[in-house]
Amino acid sequence: MAGKTNQLKFKQTIQAPLNEVFSAFSHAAGFSEWLCRAAQADVRKGGRYYLWWENSYYASGEFVDLIPGDRIVFSWHGRGEPGETKVKVVFKPLGKQTSVSLTHFEIGPGDNWKQTHRAIKRGWTLGLENLKSVLETGEDLRYFHRPMLGFTSLQALNVDEASAMGFPPKAGLLILGTMDGMCADKAGLQTGDYIVKLSGQKVATVHELNLILNQFRAGNKVKIIYYRNGEKLQSRCELSPRPLPNIPGSLEELSKAVREVYDGLEAQLDDVLRGVRSDQMNARSSPANWSIRETLGHLIATEREIQSWVTRLFESQEADFTLHSNQPARIRAVIAAFPDLPSLRAELKRSQAETVAIVAELPPELLKRRRSYLRLALELLQNPPLHYQEHLHLMKVALEKGASADTESPEPFKEARISDVPKLN
Numbered sequence: 001m002a003g004k005t006n007q008l009k010f011k012q013t014i015q016a017p018l019n020e021v022f023s024a025f026s027h028a029a030g031f032s033e034w035l036c037r038a039a040q041a042d043v044r045k046g047g048r049y050y051l052w053w054e055n056s057y058y059a060s061g062e063f064v065d066l067i068p069g070d071r072i073v074f075s076w077h078g079r080g081e082p083g084e085t086k087v088k089v090v091f092k093p094l095g096k097q098t099s100v101s102l103t104h105f106e107i108g109p110g111d112n113w114k115q116t117h118r119a120i121k122r123g124w125t126l127g128l129e130n131l132k133s134v135l136e137t138g139e140d141l142r143y144f145h146r147p148m149l150g151f152t153s154l155q156a157l158n159v160d161e162a163s164a165m166g167f168p169p170k171a172g173l174l175i176l177g178t179m180d181g182m183c184a185d186k187a188g189l190q191t192g193d194y195i196v197k198l199s200g201q202k203v204a205t206v207h208e209l210n211l212i213l214n215q216f217r218a219g220n221k222v223k224i225i226y227y228r229n230g231e232k233l234q235s236r237c238e239l240s241p242r243p244l245p246n247i248p249g250s251l252e253e254l255s256k257a258v259r260e261v262y263d264g265l266e267a268q269l270d271d272v273l274r275g276v277r278s279d280q281m282n283a284r285s286s287p288a289n290w291s292i293r294e295t296l297g298h299l300i301a302t303e304r305e306i307q308s309w310v311t312r313l314f315e316s317q318e319a320d321f322t323l324h325s326n327q328p329a330r331i332r333a334v335i336a337a338f339p340d341l342p343s344l345r346a347e348l349k350r351s352q353a354e355t356v357a358i359v360a361e362l363p364p365e366l367l368k369r370r371r372s373y374l375r376l377a378l379e380l381l382q383n384p385p386l387h388y389q390e391h392l393h394l395m396k397v398a399l400e401k402g403a404s405a406d407t408e409s410p411e412p413f414k415e416a417r418i419s420d421v422p423k424l425n
Contacts, residue, residue, distance in 0.1 A: 006113075007105035008121055012128040014098050016135040018069055021098040022091055024131060025072050027316040033140065033371050034131045049074065055211055081116045082108055102128065138370035143378070147218040147239030149209075150182020151175060153390040154195075156205045161288075162194065167227050171204035172196040175226075176393050187224065187237035197225035218242070245381045247374060251367065255360035258380045262352045265388045272395050273341065281341060285397035290331075292398055295391050296344040297334035301325035302387070303351035306380075307358050313376060314366055355380075 014021055024030040031039040031051055041049040045066050052058035061075035061084070070091060077084040085106045092099040104120050107113060130141045153176035163169045173195045178185045189195075195203060199222045203209045216222065218241035225234045248254040273292075281293040290298060302325040324330070338344045359380065367373050 004109050005105065006107040006109060006117065007103055008107065008117070008124070010102045010104075010124050010128055012100045012102075012132055013094065014100060014132050014135050015096065016098055017096070018091055018093045018098045020135060021100060021131075022069055022072075023316075024135065025089055026066075026068075029313060029316040029372070033375065034134045035127045043072075054207075055214070076104070078116075078119075082112050085120075100128065100131070134371040138374035140371070140375065144242065144244075145217050146242060147213060147216055147220065148179075148182060148242050149213070149224075149237070150179040150184040150240055152177035152179055152386065153393055154206055154209070157194070158204075161286075165194075166230065167194045168196075168232075170196050171202075172226075173203055173206065173209060177389065183237040183240040184224075187235035189224065189226065189235065190228070192228070193233075194227045195224060196227065198222060213239075245378070247377045251362050251364065252360055254377055254380070255356050257377075258359055259356045261381060261384055262356065265384060266349065266352075268388065268392055269345075272392055272399070273345075276341060276399065278340065280399060280402070283398040283402060285394040285401065289394055289398075292395050293335050293341075293344070294331050295395060296341075296348060297331040297338075298325055299388075299391065300334050300338070300344070300348050300351050301330050303348070303355050306355055310355075310358055310362070310376065313372055314362055316372075 024034055026041075026043045028039040028041040031041060031049075036051040037054045039049065039051045041047070043049070043063060043066065045063055047063045048060065049063065050058065050060045057079050059076055059078040061077055063072065063074045064086070065071065065073035071089060073086065073088045075084055076087050085104060085108075088103045088105065090101045092101075102124060104124060107117055107120065126141075133139050133141050155174040155176055156171070157165065157167070157174055158171050159169045162172060165174070175184070175189060175191055175193045175195065177191055178189060195209075197203060198209060198212050199215075201208075201212050203212065216239055218239050220239050221236055222239060223234055223236050225232070227233065248257050276292070282291045284291045284294075305325045334347075335344065338347045359376075366376070
């Protein structure tokens with residue numbers, strides 16, 4: 001029976017010491033930093049693991065053999081695959097380099113295994129290429145090679161919401177802003193345009209748009225179908241490369257850079273909320289969106305989640321990449337403790353100061369884990385501005401529409417994902 005199965009072999013030489021390479025297969029955060037979006041792993045013989053990706057694929061299995069610094073063998077059963085397979089990874093030191101030999105075996109024969117065979121081959125080829133990049137340079141190719149359309153913010157509309165705003169009854173994405181000189185801007189797209197298709201595929205949510213973008217790299221061209229003033233239009237644009245910030249060389253410098261980011265965001269928030277009365281705190285841009293009071297509660301909860309994520313990242317225990325700051329009960333709890341604008345603003349500033357402080361207090365050995373440090377810096381320097389822009393826009397719209405007596409919390413937005421840095425549009 002064993003002779004009827006197939007196997008795939010892969011080899012990669014990495015300019016990194018053996019212990020670092022081995023750790024990429026022996027920690028939950030190690031897996032998520034080069035292979036999957038998030039992971040849970042009890043890395044010992046007989047221990048279980050669970051990996052998942054944002055495209056809804058997941059895999060689980062058991063560590064059946066483990067010799068530290070030498071080899072790891074684990075079973076593998078991915079979503080939709082005909083059966084269980086196995087993976088063996090052997091590590092060998094080569095001076096300052098490490099050789100990684102990976103064999104995925106017990107792949108079944110026959111037509112029902114063909115798609116799985118192709119997916120396994122592509123997955124490990126890209127994965128090991130990324131492992132080499134992550135360990136040698138700290139750069140996660142899933143992020144650095146991922147293109148951007150160049151939207152500052154998008155709002156998903158369902159059929160009824162689209163119709164109410166004068167668009168055809170189709171689910172899609174309303175553009176709330178574009179970045180100068182990026183793909184969307186060069187293609188002529190504007191704030192207020194309504195996107196329904198990208199590269200021939202329907203886009204009803206930001207998640208769907210991100211999944212489509214994952215299929216391309218910067219420089220590829222895509223067609224966008226959208227509506228403006230009742231007219232159906234289309235544009236072709238060349239996907240833009242992702243702009244990257246300068247990465248500070250120390251945790252102290254990173255802490256100062258994060259402080260500067262927050263100072264800029266606070267100044268923008270001051271402009272939006274200047275002169276706001278207490279009766280306007282319950283204003284919302286639409287019945288489906290949060291009030292100004294709830295939005296500030298959400299931003300406070302987000303800071304607390306970021307602090308927990310930073311700690312888990314350092315401890316290599318990042319099992320969950322979702323920020324649980326959208327739950328209505330949690331937001332209501334925050335605004336119950338800080339019910340008025342002055343107390344909400346003071347708590348938000350205090351929470352931001354704590355985020356800045358925790359970065360400065362992280363142990364210096366994090367710098368040696370270049371892949372983790374680079375990811376930390378990108379998350380903290382890029383995510384907050386884009387996250388705030390969406391909420392600042394909706395608060396402005398809410399104030400333009402006036403106060404609302406409705407204090408019921410709407411359905412929450414989809415949960416924010418710290419990993420979605422990676423998935424900026």
